[in-house]
Amino acid sequence: MALRRTITALCFLLAGLVFAQADPSRQDDIYAIYSLLMPGSLFANLGPSQNQRWAIADTTVNIDDMNPALAPDAALKPPDGNPQPFREAVADFNARKYQRQTLVKGFHLSRPYTLLSADEVNEFRLARASATASTAIQQKFSGYPGVTCFSDVYFDSHRRVALVYILDWCGNLCSQGEWVYLEKHNGHWTQRSGQAAVTSGARPF
Numbered sequence: 001m002a003l004r005r006t007i008t009a010l011c012f013l014l015a016g017l018v019f020a021q022a023d024p025s026r027q028d029d030i031y032a033i034y035s036l037l038m039p040g041s042l043f044a045n046l047g048p049s050q051n052q053r054w055a056i057a058d059t060t061v062n063i064d065d066m067n068p069a070l071a072p073d074a075a076l077k078p079p080d081g082n083p084q085p086f087r088e089a090v091a092d093f094n095a096r097k098y099q100r101q102t103l104v105k106g107f108h109l110s111r112p113y114t115l116l117s118a119d120e121v122n123e124f125r126l127a128r129a130s131a132t133a134s135t136a137i138q139q140k141f142s143g144y145p146g147v148t149c150f151s152d153v154y155f156d157s158h159r160r161v162a163l164v165y166i167l168d169w170c171g172n173l174c175s176q177g178e179w180v181y182l183e184k185h186n187g188h189w190t191q192r193s194g195q196a197a198v199t200s201g202a203r204p205f
Helices: 002-020 024-037 084-096 118-129 135-140
Strands: 054-057 113-116 147-150 161-171 174-185 188-193
Touching: 024 161, 024 174, 024 188, 054 118, 084 161, 113 118, 118 135, 118 161
Parallel strands: 054 113, 054 147
Antiparallel strands: 147 161, 161 174, 174 188
């Protein structure tokens, strides 16, 4: 039975990959989830003077970018009583864990935000981590508490359950990555669980 469920879940995922990126409602769910999780737990308690605007990497991270490379089911357990949707979302992750996606301005946030390219993320790291960073680079990124990186969002077959990785980075010794488990009820996404080990060495891409 377990093998049959696994095969069924994988067949669904393979069939759905063709339409995933073209489905507007899927994109709505993805950006609703990203928006819900901003600005990230590391930045959530900062005062207004440190949290004027938010920086988000414009390309999602994959399993190779995570440090440590932690699968969602290594960090989180399925909910009691209904583990199958969680397992389907994990299967979606396993099918697409090496892919990266380009983000667009689809966030609905309470603060201004900027999508940073890979080169700009590198500049941001230089501004925060190097004593030799130029004044121009430091001024370019002033007002941002850090940079937030997301993985793609991984769903179950009915798109009622989701898993996503979020990384907040604000310096060489200031970063936190975590897998988050969410459920959709009455058309709204809710974070249910998800705290991975703090990863001070995590890198933002």
